[in-house]
Amino acid sequence: MTAPPPEQRPDRPRRCFVIGPIGNSYAAHGSPERAAYEHHLEVFEEVISPACEKFGITALRADGIASPGDINEQICRHVIESDLVVADLSGGNPNVMYELGLRHLWGLPVIHIGEDGQLPFDIASVRTIKYQRTRTSLAGTRRRIESALAAGIQDGFELLTPARVLRAIQPGAGPAPERPPARPPGREGGGDLPGLLDDCASVEDGLDGVTGQLAAISGAIETVGTLAERSGAEALDLLQAGAPAIARLAAVSRLADALRAPAGELHALTRDFSARTAALDSGMRTALGLVEAAGPEERDEGNADFLDQLVSLDEEVRAALSRLAALSASAGRMHLLSRHLREPVRDLSGALRQLRSAVTCMGGWAAAARGLLPAAAG
Incomplete structure (x- = not known):
C-alpha cells in the first residue's frame, strides 16, 4: 500500500475520506449510542460533505464504503490513498487517532475538526476547527472548512509535526517525498542513533509494565490452582473414607478461606492488566503502523524484537487464560456445595472476564505483528 507519487496526484483534491466517531445506527431511539450516531451523521451530511462539494470533492465515511472486502484494509487504504482526509477528533476515539497517525506519517493533506471541550490533549497544539452542537455553530464550521480547503488548494497543505520529524525538515521546506523514510536523514546505518522504535519509547515502557503484570497474574493463577488441587485431593479422601457431610463442609470452608485472598x-x-492494555492500544496500533510503513527492507533488529515480543506476550496471556478458564469452571461447579465459596468464585469469574478482554486487545497486536515478521512474508 503506497500513497500516490506527487506526479500522479490531481492538481486539487478529488476524494475526501472522513474519519471520526460514527455511533451505532441500530441502537434504540433515545439511547446515547443512537444520539451519537445522529449527531455525527449530521456533521458529515450538513457540514463536511457540503464544504467538500463546493470544491468538487466527494466525501466518504467508512460506513459508506459499498464494495465488499475487509473493512479494516479498506479504511487503511482510504486513509492513505485519498487526496484529503477530514478528521473529527471529538472524544479522542482510539481508532480515529490511529488512522490520523497513519495519515500524519505520510504527510498528506488533513483537516482537523472537533467538538469544543471534547478534544484529546495529545493533539491540542494542532490547529483544529472547533464546533458546538448548535445549528449556528455547525453552519460556521462548514464555512471554516471551506476556507481551509480554499487555502490548502491555493497554497498547499503544510506537513504536520510527525511527518516533519520523520523527514527532518521544517515547515515550508518544499513538497513531501513520495514516502517517508524509516528514519530521518542522517540515521542511515543505525549505530547508537535512535531508530524507529526509539520514537515509540512510551509503548515499550508500557509493554514492560504489561510483562510484569502478566507474570504476577500467572503466579496468582498458579497459587489458586495449587490450592484447588490440594482441596480436591482432600475432598476425594474424605469421600472415599465415608466421612460425614459436616466434615466435608469443613474442608470446603477451609478451601474458601484459603482462596479468598489470592x-x-x-x-x-x-x-489493572485489562485497563493497561486498553490504554496502550492506540499507541500500539500507531507503532505497528510505523513499522509497516517502514517496509521490510528498512526494518532493523529492534523492529523484529518488538514484533516478537508482541507474539510472545499473546501466547503467554492465552496460556494464562486457558488455565484460568479451567479453574473458574471447576470452582463454578464447587460453589454449589457451600455458600462460603461464592465470594472467591465471583472473583475468579471477574478475573476471567477481564483477562478475556485483554486477550482480545493483545490478540489484535499479535496478529498484526505476525503479518510483519519476516517468516510470515515467506
Missing part, C-alpha cells in the same frame, strides 16, 4: 488479588491484577 482470588481477590487475581481479580484486581486482571482488572
Whole structure:
C-alpha cells in the first residue's frame, strides 16, 4: 500500500475520506449510542460533505464504503490513498487517532475538526476547527472548512509535526517525498542513533509494565490452582473414607478461606492488566503502523524484537487464560456445595472476564505483528 507519487496526484483534491466517531445506527431511539450516531451523521451530511462539494470533492465515511472486502484494509487504504482526509477528533476515539497517525506519517493533506471541550490533549497544539452542537455553530464550521480547503488548494497543505520529524525538515521546506523514510536523514546505518522504535519509547515502557503484570497474574493463577488441587485431593479422601457431610463442609470452608485472598488479588491484577492494555492500544496500533510503513527492507533488529515480543506476550496471556478458564469452571461447579465459596468464585469469574478482554486487545497486536515478521512474508 503506497500513497500516490506527487506526479500522479490531481492538481486539487478529488476524494475526501472522513474519519471520526460514527455511533451505532441500530441502537434504540433515545439511547446515547443512537444520539451519537445522529449527531455525527449530521456533521458529515450538513457540514463536511457540503464544504467538500463546493470544491468538487466527494466525501466518504467508512460506513459508506459499498464494495465488499475487509473493512479494516479498506479504511487503511482510504486513509492513505485519498487526496484529503477530514478528521473529527471529538472524544479522542482510539481508532480515529490511529488512522490520523497513519495519515500524519505520510504527510498528506488533513483537516482537523472537533467538538469544543471534547478534544484529546495529545493533539491540542494542532490547529483544529472547533464546533458546538448548535445549528449556528455547525453552519460556521462548514464555512471554516471551506476556507481551509480554499487555502490548502491555493497554497498547499503544510506537513504536520510527525511527518516533519520523520523527514527532518521544517515547515515550508518544499513538497513531501513520495514516502517517508524509516528514519530521518542522517540515521542511515543505525549505530547508537535512535531508530524507529526509539520514537515509540512510551509503548515499550508500557509493554514492560504489561510483562510484569502478566507474570504476577500467572503466579496468582498458579497459587489458586495449587490450592484447588490440594482441596480436591482432600475432598476425594474424605469421600472415599465415608466421612460425614459436616466434615466435608469443613474442608470446603477451609478451601474458601484459603482462596479468598489470592482470588481477590487475581481479580484486581486482571482488572489493572485489562485497563493497561486498553490504554496502550492506540499507541500500539500507531507503532505497528510505523513499522509497516517502514517496509521490510528498512526494518532493523529492534523492529523484529518488538514484533516478537508482541507474539510472545499473546501466547503467554492465552496460556494464562486457558488455565484460568479451567479453574473458574471447576470452582463454578464447587460453589454449589457451600455458600462460603461464592465470594472467591465471583472473583475468579471477574478475573476471567477481564483477562478475556485483554486477550482480545493483545490478540489484535499479535496478529498484526505476525503479518510483519519476516517468516510470515515467506
